[in-house]
Amino acid sequence: MRPALAATTTQARPAVAMMQGAAPRSTGEPQGVSLRLAKDEELFAEGEPAEYFYRVVSGTVRTCKLLSDGRRQIDAFHLPGDIFGIEACAEHRFSAEAVADATVMAYRRSSLDRLTREHPAFGEQLLSSMLRNLQRAQDHMLLLGRKxxxxxxxxxxxxxxxxxxxxxxxxxxxxxxxxxxxxxxxxxxxxxxxxxxxxxxxxxxxxxxxxxxxxxxxxxxxxxx
Amino acid sequence: MRPALAATTTQARPAVAMMQGAAPRSTGEPQGVSLRLAKDEELFAEGEPAEYFYRVVSGTVRTCKLLSDGRRQIDAFHLPGDIFGIEACAEHRFSAEAVADATVMAYRRSSLDRLTREHPAFGEQLLSSMLRNLQRAQDHMLLLGRKxxxxxxxxxxxxxxxxxxxxxxxxxxxxxxxxxxxxxxxxxxxxxxxxxxxxxxxxxxxxxxxxxxxxxxxxxxxxxx
DNA sequence: CGGCTGCTTGAGTGTCTTCAACCATTGTGG
DNA sequence: CCACAATGGTTGAAGACACTCAAGCAGCCG
The missing domain is CATH 1.10.10.10 (Winged helix-like DNA-binding domain superfamily/Winged helix DNA-binding domain)
Incomplete structure (x- = not known):
């Protein structure tokens, strides 16, 4: 496991750009940046530019949406191995926070093409993860609407x-x-x-x-x- | 618009394999097979092999899931231009039916790679459509859970x-x-x-x-x- | 006409929410 | 070390929102 820097303070936004991960190994895993999150720390907010996407290393992350009056819907809980935060547009459509202390790897969205080219296994993992997220969302709609x-x-x-x-x-x-x-x-x-x-x-x-x-x-x- | 054969009978499954679309134009659109659906006609069922995916040409298609006792959740209504029916696994995770008379284009899932290579515009359309589906699902979860x-x-x-x-x-x-x-x-x-x-x-x-x-x-x- | 489908409307019920109090655990400061 | 507040969880009573059951209406078609 790569070294990870603790975020400076709870509730502060982790500074992704400042924390470079270890040098990329020539085999397997693509380069990413490791981040440590304290409980309830926000990884990104709804509407924020979607510069990175993430994979959970340890702990649990929740992604959620808010209504103007504070009502909240948690889209999903992301467990170790899960990938989240890829968006269709340039902005995140939900916010992400650590449910409890967690570690995530951050990958530049802009390097997505290169990543999948150089690490085809990662690319497949990513695509299947996305489709799994969609499936979970569909199953969850049945739960929310009819159970x-x-x-x-x-x-x-x-x-x-x-x-x-x-x-x-x-x-x-x-x-x-x-x-x-x-x-x-x-x-x-x-x-x-x-x-x-x-x-x-x-x-x-x-x-x-x-x-x-x-x-x-x-x-x-x-x-x- | 390409010629489309009417499905044999209402409620019968349309026989995709038998109905070839017009010859592919060398420009723009990739080859697909045009299908006409009568009201309430089923395009595919939950659990069925996901051999094709589809794009709505005219009319409206609903995709839905069922609970064992008949309760139903309609994941989405698909309007002209929308792409649906792409799955992570080999089987469809929901069923699709025509809300009213509709026309759809069917594309072989197996030819997905070739399609996107030869028609990059179609590939982008497809990816963005998938991500839009995911976004809609997420917005809809907020609606179902909290409104x-x-x-x-x-x-x-x-x-x-x-x-x-x-x-x-x-x-x-x-x-x-x-x-x-x-x-x-x-x-x-x-x-x-x-x-x-x-x-x-x-x-x-x-x-x-x-x-x-x-x-x-x-x-x-x-x-x- | 009669039956069918899709939609509306009403009355009564039930599930889940709201509001409120209470309990258990934890951490903090005097 | 204990009092205290804060957090997370449980429990109770009352109420609301949506559901169920039921009837009725309008349009359509054989």
């Missing part, structure tokens, strides 16, 4: 477990607030639904309520519809 | 007017049912909200309730948040 609270939570837990390569246990990287804004619910409904799941034996809640055991995956999958 | 019925309808009308290049009038290509399944509402709520908009002078409903005048665009945009 009820129980189904939303069940889908969310199963999906997260799978993406974290876990069989029957999830260590939530994000808090209730983020889950609510991702699923189109309120924090109270998220909490209530989880405790109801626990009461009826579908899951088991543990220490600090961030650790969840998927006790009855069959029942959860049934809710997943 | 109420009035805001959903207002956003929908304004968006549709813009995409149809109209200033203050929309000729709805789809029926209430489709609107409901697109916005995560029921048909009754769509109807009620439209009549309420009409009563309060935001819009004017006309003949057959498919024709809508956007009377007070300022108020509608305000609801758009």
């Amino acid at each position: 009820n609270a129980k189904e939303k939570i069940a889908s969310f837990l199963l999906d997260l477990a799978q993406r974290l390569h876990e069989r029957d246990h999830v260590e939530l990287p994000m808090q209730r607030n983020d889950i609510a804004d991702h699923l189109g619910l309120t924090i109270e409904t998220v909490s209530r639904t989880l405790t109801e799941f626990a009461r009826s034996g579908l899951i088991a809640l543990a220490a600090g309520s961030r650790s969840i055991s998927l006790v009855d995956k069959v029942a959860l999958k049934f809710l997943n519809a | 109420n019925a009035k805001e959903k309808i207002a956003s929908f009308l304004l968006d549709l007017a813009q995409r149809l290049h109209e200033r203050d009038h929309v000729e709805l290509p789809m029926q209430r049912n489709d609107i409901a399944d697109h916005l995560g509402l029921t048909i009754e709520t769509v109807s009620r909200t439209l009549t309420e908009f009409a009563r309060s002078g935001l819009i004017a409903l006309a003949a057959g309730s498919r024709s809508i005048s956007l009377v007070d665009k300022v108020a509608l945009k305000f609801l758009n948040a």
Whole structure:
């Protein structure tokens, strides 16, 4: 793993340009710049020029949109390996923040062509990642538009477990607030639904309520519809 | 416009392979196969091999997902010029049907590389169309997750007017049912909200309730948040 | 005409939200 | 070291928004 500089202060914008990554290896990985993000630190904001795109190295990043009155929708949580922040136009269409301390690699958008030419594997990874993002968005629209609270939570837990390569246990990287804004619910409904799941034996809640055991995956999958 | 064969029967799957388009012109447009779709005719189904992707020539196409109990979410309505049906994997992740009689061009997915090489303009169109689809999906997630019925309808009308290049009038290509399944509402709520908009002078409903005048665009945009 | 489809309208219900209080944990400063 | 505030989470009661169920209306076509 390459050395990474800690961002100067929490909530400050990390200065990408100032932190050069290690020299590019001639094989495999293309050059990128490593960035460390503190919890809730903003990587980029909606409307900002989309100079870079990113890949998560460790931790979790959320991308979200805001309504004028503060209502928030979290488009996606990005886990290690995920690529995000590529845009059709010159500006970012959503903002990105670290859910908890995280490390990301930044790549210049302008060097996209060169990157994919010199590192075809990276290019494929990038394209498939983009299409996967689109697929996730489409699946998520079904969830947001047509599922009820129980189904939303069940889908969310199963999906997260799978993406974290876990069989029957999830260590939530994000808090209730983020889950609510991702699923189109309120924090109270998220909490209530989880405790109801626990009461009826579908899951088991543990220490600090961030650790969840998927006790009855069959029942959860049934809710997943 | 190229000659197009009518599909044999309504509801029957159009036989793409049998209908060759006109010979490719040496300039501009790449070769494709023209297809005519009757109202509600299915172009492809969820889970089906993604052998082709498509561009709308005339009419409107909807792409949608279904839940096991029949609940439906319409991902998007595709208007003339829009490209849809490109997938990350070998299978379609949603189904596509004609909202009303429509014409589409079908392109072999396998010839994608050649197409973009020989017709760079088409390639750019394709990439930008894909990214636009992603953007629309992200905007739509905000709508589905965080907007109420009035805001959903207002956003929908304004968006549709813009995409149809109209200033203050929309000729709805789809029926209430489709609107409901697109916005995560029921048909009754769509109807009620439209009549309420009409009563309060935001819009004017006309003949057959498919024709809508956007009377007070300022108020509608305000609801758009 | 009668049946069909698409749309509207009404009444009653339910799910989720809102508002509010409370609890647990953590970190800080006197 | 403890009091205190701050943060994140849970729980309860009341209310609202959208849904469900049901009926009715308008246009269309055989």
